Amino acid sequence: MVKVHERKFVTADPDKCVGCQVCEYICSFEKEKAFNPLKSRIRVVRLNPLVNVSIACRLCEDPPCVAACPRDALTPSEKTGIIMVDEDKCNGCGWCIEACDYGAIMIHPERKVVFVCDLCKDKGEPQCVKWCPEEALDLVTSDVLAQKARIAATKKLFQEALKII
Amino acid sequence: MYGYAGRVLHIDLTTGKTHVEPLNEDYAKKYIGGIGLGMRLWLDHAKAGVEPFSPENPLILATGPISGTVWPTGGNGHAFISKSPQSYGVGESKSHGSFGTELKRAGYDAVIFKGKAEKPVYVWIDDDSVQLLDASHLMGKSPTETEDAIREELGDYYIRVAAIGPAGEKLVRIACIINDKTRAAGRTGMGAVMGSKNLKAIAVRGTHDITVAKPEEFMEFVKEFHERMKGPATQKYRTLGTPENVLVHNSLSCMPTRNYTNSRFEAAEKVSGETLNERFVAKxxxxxxxxxxxxxxxxxxxGPYKGATTRMEYEPLWAMGPYCGIDRLDAIIKGMDLCNYYGIDAISAGVIVGFAMDCYENGILTEKDLDGIDARFGNHEALLKLIEKMGKRDGIGDILAEGVKIAGEKIGKGAEKLAQHIKGVEVTGYDLRCLKTAALGFAVSFRGADHNRHGAYAFDVKGKVNRLVAEKGRGKMVKDIEDIYTIIDSMIICKFSRGTYYKEAEDLAKLYTLVTGFETTPEEIRRSGERINNLARLFNIREGLGRKDDTLPYKVMHHPITDEGPSKGAYVSQAELDLLLDDYYMARGWNRDGVPTIEKLKELGMEDLVHIVEEKTKKAEE
Structure with missing residues (x-):
């Protein structure tokens, strides 16, 4: 199995995300040839005007959705970590939905089986990341996320010094 | 159909019965959607001379053909259309957010509300299932509280809601309809019409797919517009936002201040877009x-208004700031927050307070009349108290809630002359005395005083014409831009994005064609824009409006600007207004009374509405 730090997933920078739902439209268009947020694998949350973020599958190291499925319908890809859904086995019971802390796996409104972000593997790159007008979405590993956080924190710590430079 | 849902939902609030009819394809092609389609449907479903608050006055909710797609700024719009309780003519107001897209996915191009519910209700549109539910427990709640409560009780946090606040319930004539907590269909009192029907809210869940006629080409066009929107045409909106206008207008001496006493504000820096962004914009x-x-x-x-949160634009900032002589942004933000709470149009609210302050300063209203409020210009506490009173129709607020026109008539003693409105709708933040192209645009605007029906101020403010002169040629300029604006409001795209349509009609026609599959040329889409303006004119004529109503506020025509600077001495005389109107009517192919000629209507394919003009002529002859 691939090492966790090589796994990439789609994440939204909450400082940049404006809640515009372009990712939802693009995802449903890419996957279903229609504009319909209910068929999007990435979903926007707006708690209030100031709190906006898009959420897609985090490709967890030990995916609780996989563990929760009583019918072994979910399998993480060894190469990429993407959760693959066996639509013949899935009966839409929703235990994986309960297990996911992010609300990133959902039941498809028509097919009645679960669906989840696959990083647009057919296209080579997630289309939501490509289209995000705010550049708020990124395809990253957890290591890169940590690196970014460290750099941001350091910049804040040394903001006075950085001004002089 | 592509783009269009192809269905119109009829809801009779009196009987509780609902039914669905197919969208008339001829209407769709001729009137596009949004306000065009809405006004056409209104004419079919309302009797001439109907009272705005009568159950017989339909309230129409319309989306556009673009709503529901990923089209940048165009996927999300909706419009409310009815007879306005302010102008007694066209009432229309658009809003954006996420409500319109949801309604389209529920499968409707328009919803027609008729009648009046016996008790307060809200409508729950869940795709094909439409229910009227009890709203008695929601009465008195703000639109935001209503949205939260409905989501909670229906058990779905992604339901979209458009609601009125306490003001709409009490038929405050400037009441608006708010969706997605911060977005308002603000002008012309559509919230009061909704309140008159005992309709507290409209909740929608839509699950259907939206598809377009030519998906590949459409997505290429979307991509191109994503790039355009990163460019200079939208920079203002993405950076300082429309409050940038404060210092621009002030420098040109065209920012009405203290109810048109001045045309510039000495404390403009304190309420500028720059200060707002530096100190208050959180996201x-x-x-x-x-x-x-x-x-x-x-x-x-x-400070005292800590925690007040709101969206802010130039117009409400101007109305509650300079127009009332108020130089505190925290109080202006609080004022806007209160307007959203009660559900009233913040532009009109500010203008009404400015009017009340002017009455007070001139001794027409006393502190006693004002329930003990010291309504000096600049008193921010008075602003907030008066907004609350209007929202509740409490004390003096009961009179002010009628809008400046009716309030001025009720108060009397010269208050009428201090009431700055056109067709009963309060003015907006452009000093029309020194912006004469804008003055024409405002005078002929079919929904009363408004900058958003024409954007004609741009010619004046950007120096493309001599703004201090009224001359021939302005009529054609106003007509052409009005025609583009009605297309925008009927497709329902956002006016802030208008600059990205580099080729205007050509881009709009291409967009319409790619989405709907109805092949449309730039000339045809322009003709639709013109047709919709004629439609609005016929609406107003049928309801009794005419040339006499295409006028300007009293001060604009009688009080020359006194401030030193480039606009000193400017005002609009009756002769100038007449010249501008004649020029405009001629450009429109209307007669001197501002009535469309039968030839013009036939040219536009509006034979079915010729009877409005014929009846008008017949009446005039009798």
Whole structure:
């Protein structure tokens, strides 16, 4: 199995995300040839005007959705970590939905089986990341996320010094 | 059909019965959608001379053909159309956010509300299932509280809600309809019409797919517009936002101040867009499908109004700031927050307070008349108290809630002359005395005083014409831009994105064609724009409006600007207004009374509405 730090997933920078739902439209268009947020694998949350973020599958190291499925319908890809859904086995019971802390796996409104972000593997790159007008979405590993956080924190710590430079 | 849902939902609130009819394809092609389709449907479903608050006055909710797609700024719009309780003519107001896109996915191009519910209700549109539910427990709640409560009780946090606040319930004539908590269909009192029907809210869940006629080409066009929206045409909206206008207008001496006593504000720096962004803007967010984002969310971080949170734009900032002589942004943000709470149009609210302050300063209203409020210009506490009173129709607020026109008539003693409105709708933040192209645009605007029906101020403010002169040629300029604006409001795209349509009609026609599959040329889409303006004119003529109503506020025509500077001495005389009107009517192919000729209507394919003109002529002859 691939090492966790090589796994990439789609994440939204909450400082940049404006809640515009372009990712939802693009995802449903890419996957279903229609504009319909209910068929999007990435979903926007707006708690209030100031709190906006898009959420897609985090490709967890030990995916609780996989563990929760009583019918072994979910399998993480060894190469990429993407959760693959066996639509013949899935009966839409929703235990994986309960297990996911992010609300990133959902039941498809028509097919009645679960669906989840696959990083647009057919296209080579997630289309939501490509289209995000705010550049708020990124395809990253957890290591890169940590690196970014460290750099941001350091910049804040040394903001006075950085001004002089 | 592509783009269109192909269905119109009829809801009779009196009987509780609902039914669905197919969308008339001829109407769709001729009137596009949004306000065009809405006004056409209204004419079919309302009797001439209907009272705005009568159950017989339908309230129409319409989306556009673009709504529901990923088109940047266009996927999310909706419009309310009815007879306005302010102008007694066309009432229409658009809003964006996420409500319109949801309604389209529920499968409707328009919803027609008729009648009046016996008790307060809200409508729950869940795709094909439409229910009227009890709203007695929601009465008195703000639109935001209503949205939260409905989501909670229906058990779905992604339901979209458009609701009125306490003001709409009490038929405050400037009441608006708010969706997605911060977005308002603000002008012309559509919230009061909704309140008169005992309709507290409209909740929608839509699950259907939206598809377009030519998906590949459409997505290429979307991509191109995503790039355009990162460019200079939208820079203002993405950076300082429309409050940038404060210092621009002030420098040109064209910012009405203290109810048109001045045309510039000495404390403009304190309420500028620059100060707002530096001190109060916490985040800029976007509507559904938008690629530019403009919504400047402001939070007051400290002081007596700590925690007040609202979206802010130039117009409400101007109305509650300079127009009332108020130089405190924290109070202006609080004022806007209160307007959203009660559900009233913040532009009109500010203008009404400015009017009340002017009455007070001139001794027409006393402190006693004002329930003990010291309504000096500049008193921010008076602003907030008066907004609350209007929202509740409490004390003096009961009179002010009628809008400046009716309030001025009720108060009398010369208050009428201090009431700055056109067709009963309060003015907006452009001093028309020194912006003469704008003055014409405002005078002929079919929904009363408004900058958003024409944008004609741009010619004046950007120096493309001599703004201090009224001359021939302005009529054609106003007509042409009005025609583009009605297309925008009928497709329902956002006016902030208008600059990205570099080729105007050509781009709009291409967009319409790609989405709907109805092959349309730039000339045809322009003709639709013109047709919709004629339609609005016929609406107003049928309801009794005419040339006499295409006029300007009293002060604009009688009080020359006194401030030193480039606009000193400017005002609009009756002769100038007449010249401008004649020129405009001629450009429109209307007669001297401002009535469309039968030839013009036939040219536009409006034979079915010729009877309105014929009846008008017959009446005039009798």
């Amino acid at each position: 800029i967010i976007g509507c559904s499908s938008c690629a530019m984002r403009c919504e400047h969310v402001c939070v007051v971080p400290e």
